[in-house]
Amino acid sequence: MTAVAQAGIQVQLLAGWEARFQNNAPGQSLAPSSRSSNDPRNASVTYSVAHVANFALPIQVSDFGAGAVEIMTSADIFVALCEYGPESVGTALFASQGLPTIKATDFGKQSLQRVIEGQGGCQKFFTEKGRVFCLYVVVGSYLQRFRTVPIINQVVQAISIT
DSSP, rough: OEEEEEEEEEEEEEETTTTEOOOTTTOSSSSSSOOOTOOOOOOTTTTEEEEEEOOOSSSSSOTOTTTTTGGGGGGOOEEEEEEEEEGTTTTTGSBBSSSOOOOOOGGGOOSSSSSOTOOOEEEEEEEEEEEEEEEEEEEEEEHHHHHHHHHHHHHHHTEEEE
């Protein structure tokens, strides 16, 4: 396994997977659609974002996958780990402690940032090492999610946060 790391996030990549990191400066995003106006992230803080996928990630990918999810096939998986600011530590949304375990029942067709026919998505909010995150996962085939969830959990278990 190859390890890639940035800003206190490390990912041990499974064979055939790739990862890309970005640190968004205040108010910055890779794509205009990546954050809504009601995004709770504080615009004065830099946030870490990690994208992990079993397909070649395009050059421009927004925080929650715009630019990547549109090119996914039914066999593809996209994982985004998006950090939120310290003002969210201790809030109810981020009460769950530690990287989550994903279940097939966590996925929904309407749980996507942008609904794309055939895909399914899930998001989990959590706190790890005093940092708060959203883990957002898109599967290329909602119908095959039971088969892909063990792979997704391998990817999540290969993430470490310091």
